[in-house]
């Protein structure tokens with residue numbers, strides 16, 4: 001079962017920037033924008049650049065490699081919002097001075113899929 005995991009302390013992520021953290025076997029980009037934290041996959045769906053290092057403006061991050069833009073609140077690919085391509089997004093909360101992210105774990109292997 002997925003649980004919130006602490007990734008950083010408040011103050012570790014400057015306003016208007018992102019930072020990448022390893023959570024449940026994947027890299028998650030956490031952004032602070034207008035006092036609110038948001039989390040999406042750090043790996044750009046195009047070619048895997050770190051979105052945490054992208055340019056943040058309004059509710060979007062621009063990938064540092066080829067400038068594709070993603071919404072930091074819901075992962076939508078803003079250059080083509082009708083596309084099914086998007087970034088996963090995750091719930092974020094602050095408990096005291098901890099920034100915590102809820103990331104589903106990797107799926108369990110299907111026990112019914114044995115070779116027999």
Ligand code: FES
Pocket residue numbers: 044045046047048049063064065066067068
């Ligand atoms: S790797 Fe992000 S736009 Fe190409």
